[in-house]
Amino acid sequence: MQQLFGFIYKNRSLFTFLLLLSIGFFLVFRFNDYPGAVYFHTSNQVSGQIVDSRQNLKDFFGLRDVNRTLADENARLRQALLTPIAVTAGRGLVTSQVAEALPGQFRFIPAKVINNSWNRFRNYLTLNKGAKDGLEPGMAVMGSYGIVGQVKYVSQNFATVVSLLYTDWEVSSTLASTGSNCSVSWQGIDPLQANVLYLPLHTDISVGDTVVTSGYNAVFPAGMPIGTVSGFEQTTDANFFDVTIDLATDFQSLRYVYVVENSYLPEQDSLQQLTDPAL
Amino acid sequence: MNLRSAPIQFVLALLYIVAQAYLGSQLVLFETAFTFLHVGFLLMLPFEVGPIALMLVGFFMGLGVDVFSDTLGIHAVAGTVMMFMRPGVVNILMPQGGIESGILPSLRMMGLSWYLRYALSLILVHHLVLFFLEAFTFRYFLHTFTQALASTVITFMAVVIIQLSFYRKKRI
Structure with a gap:
């Protein structure tokens, strides 16, 4: 026991570092859903x-x-x-x-x-x-x-x-022209564009189509504009289109x-x- | 004003956090280069401060900045890692004959070449941790790495400007 305390004391700055690091990582990855998190935001x-x-x-x-x-x-x-x-x-x-x-x-x-x-x-x-x-x-x-x-x-x-x-956030959405369900997800980096996921290959899609909220998750009312299709392509091995949309909202x-x-x-x-x- | 007294340092730390929230966070060039003024405070802490105190200050300063940028924990981790490295960097860069007492790690007191190596390496460590933890993926490695590098340059310039404008010339 004596030796253990001695060891910890000798390496106390390393242990402090590891302790602070784990608290930090806890805050980053786990703390967001705790009620106390509200005090640590804007x-x-x-x-x-x-x-x-x-x-x-x-x-x-x-x-x-x-x-x-x-x-x-x-x-x-x-x-x-x-x-x-x-x-x-x-x-x-x-x-x-x-x-x-x-x-x-x-x-x-x-x-x-x-x-x-x-x-x-x-x-x-x-x-x-x-x-x-x-x-x-x-x-x-x-x-x-x-x-x-x-x-x-x-x-x-x-x-x-x-x-x-x-x-990592997927918004339940609909392609307005066909009513197909899909999800809109932002991929990072470009604030003007997002991607549409899970739009099956048989969907009749064209550039300029509007993507709106589906209303299924009860967060957004149905039919709120999210963006318009700016491009889509079919990759050979996938079941879904790769679709990019121009976001309706200019966040900047x-x-x-x-x-x-x-x-x-x-x-x-x-x-x-x-x-x-x-x- | 004695930069060694703890209350003064505390007030100074709060000032830096507010300055970062008010001004630093708004200085973004080309969506790539971000400014983190509060790093300047961490670089400027006296040589005598022990390693544990350094890390605690780095952690809580980071936490303060996190509150204003909705990045809970990310700045705290970056500050902790940076302050963990600081004694090592100071050791490597130790001039022959050691450092006189009563000297701060500043541009004026340590000279340009020493300060460039000291500040740039620590700011780079801070920013690499910050941006990669924020992205939490290596998918956009080049993008994230460019952000860290560009921000290092901008933050360094901001830190030097603050030092030259607000810190007194003579020794404290």
């Missing part, structure tokens, strides 16, 4: 305040672009009001499938993006709305043109959102987003729980 009060004030400073230089985007969106929405049904084509906020939603099912909470990254492999956004505005973990986030991500942590005034630009100029509250989510969840307890 949504906590202190760091939220700081990124918020940083964004206020940056806003000074970008207001013109923000105004243009919002005016664009207003124009599209006015158009949608005038033409009740025929607004499904193109990069629209409203598509036919949203109309299938129950009345009052979705509530949109506007929020400002105060922190955003797109050049890492796992990207997050921070919003200036939090629990006191009705945000909850798991809610969908969308921008003027398409989906943005999903709320991960909330504090009283801020929220951290997992961006669509997050490798994203300033305002909408958090989508699905008021029927608990009901849907508990029903699914009944039929399949393993879910």
Whole structure:
């Protein structure tokens, strides 16, 4: 025993190193789903305040672009009001499938993006709305043109959102023209493009087709635009197309987003729980 | 201002973290070269600080930066590894006759050639750990490696600029 303590004492800096390293690796790989993780993200009060004030400073230089985007969106929405049904084509906020939603099912909470990254492999956004505005973990986030991500942590005034630009995350989606189910997954590096997985070879696909959310996982409402097909190819040994899409959302100029509250989510969840307890 | 007193170092560390959150994180060139100002603080810790204290400071400083960039644990690991290597690097680069007491590992006090080797090697270690842990794949090896190299250059320049502008010329 004496010798063991002696050994540890002699190599104490090596042991400290290994200890700190394992704590660090635990934080990186295991800690994200623990409740305490909320204090270690930009949504906590202190760091939220700081990124918020940083964004206020940056806003000074970008207001013109923000105004243009919002005016664009207003124009599209006015158009949608005038033409009740025929607004499904193109990069629209409203598509036919949203109309299938129950009345009052979705509530949109506007929020400002105060922190955003797109050049890492796992990207997050921070919003200036939090629990006191009705945000909850798991809610969908969308921008003027398409989906943005999903709320991960909330504090009283801020929220951290997992961006669509997050490798290993697959969003359940549909090819709008044929209704084929597929998944959208970002491969890292290029913030303008993502890949579509599991689209079988018999699918009638062409460049320019829209990929929208499927609505199956109850995170995103059905029919929200994700992107348009920019290219596809058939590799000889695969069962699926290799498809790349141009993302509908321009993450680099994203300033305002909408958090989508699905008021029927608990009901849907508990029903699914009944039929399949393993879910 | 005595750079050796612990409270001063603590305040300085907080300043560096805020500076990194406010300014450093926004300095990205060509989506490739990132700036990590807080590394400058870790490089500047006095020679007398022991290896365990170095690693603890590296870990907690990294954790502070992680909170602002939603990269929980990644900067903490990078800081720990960098500070684990620091005594070894200092040993290898030890000038003949040792280092006088009362000297900081800074550009002005140690000279350009010493500081280039010291700072660049440690920043490179820090960035390699940081970017590869962040990517956690060797699929984009060249991309990740380029990011680490480019960021090393940018971070080094930022660290030197901060040193020359904010640290006093005479010995402390």
